[in-house]
Amino acid sequence: MKLLTGYILLQAAGLAAALPPKLEEFKQKAINSGVALKALNGIALAKAFTKFGGTCRPSNVKYRREWRSISKHDRRKFIKAVKCVMTKPSTLPFGEVPGAKSLYDDIVWAHARRSGLVHNSGTFLLFHRYYLYTYESELANCGWTSGLPYWEWGLDIAGPHLSPVFDGTDTSLGGDGEFVPNRPPFTIPFIDPLTPEIVIQPGTGGGCVKTGPFTGLEVRLGPFNITETFPVEPKDGREYNPRCLIRDLNKGGIERWASFRNSTELILESDDIFEFHVTAEGDPRWVPQQPMGIHGGGHSAIGGIGGHAGDPVISPYDPAFWLTHGQLDRIYWIWQMLDLPNRSDVFGTGTWLNIPPSPNVTVEDTLDVLPHQPARKIKELMNSVAGSPFCFVYV
Ligand SMILES: *[C@@H]1O[C@H](CO)[C@@H](O)[C@H](O)[C@H]1NC(C)=O
Ligand SMILES: *[C@@H]1O[C@H](CO)[C@@H](O)[C@H](O)[C@H]1NC(C)=O
Ligand SMILES: *[C@@H]1O[C@H](CO)[C@@H](O)[C@H](O)[C@H]1NC(C)=O
Ligand SMILES: *[C@@H]1O[C@H](CO)[C@@H](O)[C@H](O)[C@H]1NC(C)=O
Ligand SMILES: [Cu+2]
Secondary structure, three states, X not given: OHHHHHHHHHHHHHHOOOOOOOHHHOOHHHHHHOHHHHHHHHHHHHHHOOOOOOOOOOOOOEEEOEHHHOOHHHHHHHHHHHXXXXXXXXXXXXXXXXXXXXXXXXXXXXXXXXXXXXXXXXXXXXXXXXXXXXXXXXXXXXXXXXXXXXXXXXXXXXXXXXXXXXXXXXXXXXXXXXXXXXXXXXXXXXXOOOOOOEEEOOOOOEEEEOXXXXXXXXXXXXXXXXXXXXXXXXXXXXXXXXXXXXXXXXXXXXXXXXXXXXXXXXXXXXXXXXXXXXXXXXXXXXXXXXXXXXXXXXXXOOOHHHOOOOOHHHHHHOOOHHHHHHHHHHHHHHHHHOOHHHOOOOOOEOOHXXXXXXXXXXXXXXXXXXXXXEEEEHHHHOOOOOOOOXXXXXX
């Protein structure tokens, strides 16, 4: 690790003032194969090492790694920590969410209660960053003190069912759901009549996850009535409603929206937070032709409860949610770190698709992840190595 740090610092000295690279600087082959994205991650990392603040420094920064670059021994250790979070009792006030039995349920609820405020809104990227941090902190209390792993979708364009993330062994997050034949395609309805309907063909699963460490995982909260959830805290869905974890691995989600090319172009072609955010999230108001984005693409590669094909409000029930959102945050992080001073802003209002209308979010506004993390100003959450509270980088 010392060697790595020294190398990064050396690079940082040369790169600190460099302008962000442009699309033309990379060959199409490098973009499609992931070579370009890896290089961009390297530059972002070097630049991040010039941005330390607070108590965050090279000696205590957490390295968030791709699942494949974590040893099998450590993957088992990570899975053990996840199970520990799933075993710890709920700490929510008695009766508030009767279905929440474990700390993991509490964390799922933390997403559900804010769902109508933090999707297709100005807080989307940073709420989810803070949310990942919440989980990473609880994993640390359970013995996993390294960075939260992420899943590079581009590596699995041939099919997520072939991925070490989902191969069903004890070093994976479990296999695909049981195959359910003859399912109709899933169609995303759009508000704007001019947008094309997005049709997602069923993937290779569709049923309960029956292999790997999370076999028998009990999904308890939900389903939530989305009409009610947006924009207020949902009233229904809080009861104990035990059922299995459903997955539907689907390479179409990666091919169409979350390939190396899609992630790399997003980074290189977004000049400001408006472009980056609305493209990444596929906000139908601004990019009606591409209403999925890498975010929707990453989710639909998991499908079922893990994806928007299921119940997006409780998508964190799938242990793979965290790796998919880790990848989204990584792409955002790379984009930011290439030019952090100019990329520390927010775009959008405070409600889902601005329903009901709300003021523009500003960096002086606050975000929380109740009851786990206190309200913090959005501007404090911009820099992942500012120590306020973040102290992580992606490698
Ligand atoms: C969801 O909530 C809305 C608004 O309260 C209501 O009109 C609708 O009937 C509910 N749907 C279901 C399936 O309960
Ligand atoms: C995503 O990339 C693939 C190639 O990997 C391309 O065919 C597809 O059109 C891209 N999608 C978007 C939304 O740009
Ligand atoms: C980024 O910010 C610097 C000053 O911090 C400025 O000189 C530069 O022109 C900005 N670049 C862009 C692309 O806005
Ligand atoms: C909110 O942001 C939009 C887009 O940047 C801008 O056009 C609009 O004027 C802002 N509204 C207010 C009230 O500042
Ligand atoms: Cu979410």
